[in-house]
Amino acid sequence: MTPLLDTIQSPADLRLLSPHQLPQLADELRQFLLESVAKTGGHLSSNLGTIELTIALHYVFNTPEDRLVWDVGHQTYAHKVLTGRREGMARLRMYQGISGFPKRTESIYDTFGVGHSSTSISAALGMAVAARNKGEERRVAAIIGDGAMSAGQAFEALNNGGTLDANLLVILNDNDMSISPPVGALNKYLARLLSGRTFNAARRAGGKVLSVMPSMREFASRVEEHVKGMISPGTLFEELGFNYIGPINGHDLEALIPTLQNLRRLQGPQFLHVITQKGQGYKLAETDPVLYHGVSKFDTTCGIKPAKSSSKLTYTQVFSDWLCDQAASDSRLMGITPAMREGSGLLRFSQEFPDRYFDVGIAEQHALTFAAGLACEGMKPVVAIYSTFLQRAYDQLIHDIALQNLPIVFAIDRGGLVGADGATHNGAFDLSYLTCIPNMVVMTPSDEDECRKMLSTAFAIDGPVAVRYPRGSGSGVPIQPDLSTLAIGKGEVKRQGKRTALLAFGSMLTPALAAGDLLDATVVNMRFVKPIDHELIHSLALSHDLLVSIEENTIIGGAGAEVSRILEESGLRVPHLRLGLPDHFIDQGDSAALLSKIGLDPAGIASSVCEKRAANS
Ligand SMILES: Cc1ncc(C[n+]2csc(CCOP(=O)(O)OP(=O)(O)O)c2C)c(N)n1
Ligand SMILES: CC(=O)[C@@H](O)[C@H](O)COP(=O)(O)O
């Protein structure tokens, strides 16, 4: 028998199936995704948890005319498969393959580009209002997870949407998990909504009505009556102006389909609370959704094998160890993460220092201002945050922290290219957006030991300091276990050469040293982007006829811009070549290969230098 999945090239094909065929399709899709992600790597648990919901949405909604707006987008693999990208899954998150997230340029069904969380309700509301004002009948649904719902922006959008007369459906995909176990009062509130008989009763209601179904339309409205009758009045979402339905079982197509059909017909702001399980259908992921949140290739039979201990630590591990050591020596240290406990390396700290550990939810803005409050009272906050997510809290960084010169350490992980997550997650801009802020000190370690020293240096500074390091491991240098510090604003010459001086920032020191050998150039580890080493730049400018700054940050406004500024201010007229990330977004791919493509490997650096020399001569 032909698998149902083989018959589906688009949602229109899906809509030709009868409702009783959908569970079989869900099984096939689940098996396909499990095997596919095991071969490519990717976000597994969230995707296994949203298969029935995705089928139901495309079955009921007239996509792409109706708009589905996914939050974060790390749960859209089923959506990709059902919208004609099944073949593409073989190159998921690879160079020139399909993205791990929805992307408008990839498919007409990807209505809104994402990767960062908690934007879906805002975007969907905009689309719903546009439809209303244009007199279009299309429907818009935002699908947002319970973790993503913890962000302020989600509530800003609900607050706005609850009073606008727009046909917006918000679906809360509540799996009681963020990447890590969920945190916060909202999570407890959602659990209360779920408690008691409500959920089970709603599930039975869906099944019962389906089994006696005279017509889709009729059973849809009956389900609404059932479900509406069972909800307690005055849920938070109702108070915000939404018609709250649920909770219903998000793996039960017999409950999902009629409920969605009914909701699609209703006018005004609607809110559907759906309960799912992260990792659904794959026991190992159900048991450990954290481990299976984002996976590398693995064997589905054995599951993910424990990582082999490597002699090379990742920068995240270096930070993790430093944090615990520094915390042991200073009780004022407070560790803060906006929902990235594992990724940012705070697991050990959370276990060893539970009273000083704060996972504030997906709330980058709050994380920073919370840190500011702690600092005002003499604490020493360390905010562990990915470069890309710090973008969300820019005003808090300037207005709440830098302007008041508060002593807060920013351990900025994933600086530079991140690989498979691509453009949404690259840490491409931090050196630019940090360096222009008064009072900020900005450092970029070139190896793991220097990273530790920079973190200790940062902790000793009485003001806001960023230590920005890349994803993955460095060269594997031995790490001094002490908490020694570095001289502030001082770089070091690593190789003495002739004519050309390569000024390397952070991760670019390694390729710069290799390029230095090819060119017989001087190579400098700049260490600080701010305060930058004026004296060193001055002396290099006097002793070389070409300076080359190299950074894994956008060239515009980055570390090289700071070098140029110093040269200009000092009246030094030596030619300066700036190498770094180009002025366009860089998609997913192997980071090392991408860096080679944009000329940030030893051969690329050497050839740019030769070209510049040829142009100057
Ligand atoms: C602004 C922002 N901060 C952090 C992240 C990292 N992140 C990706 S998924 C995720 C958890 C999302 O939880 P939820 O919305 O409940 O979806 P689930 O993983 O449970 O499917 C986090 C913290 C992000 N993508 N965007
Ligand atoms: C979807 C999301 O934002 C995270 O899951 C992210 O993919 C994690 O990236 P790392 O693998 O670099 O921790």
Ligand SMILES: [Mg+2]
């Ligand atoms: Mg969740």
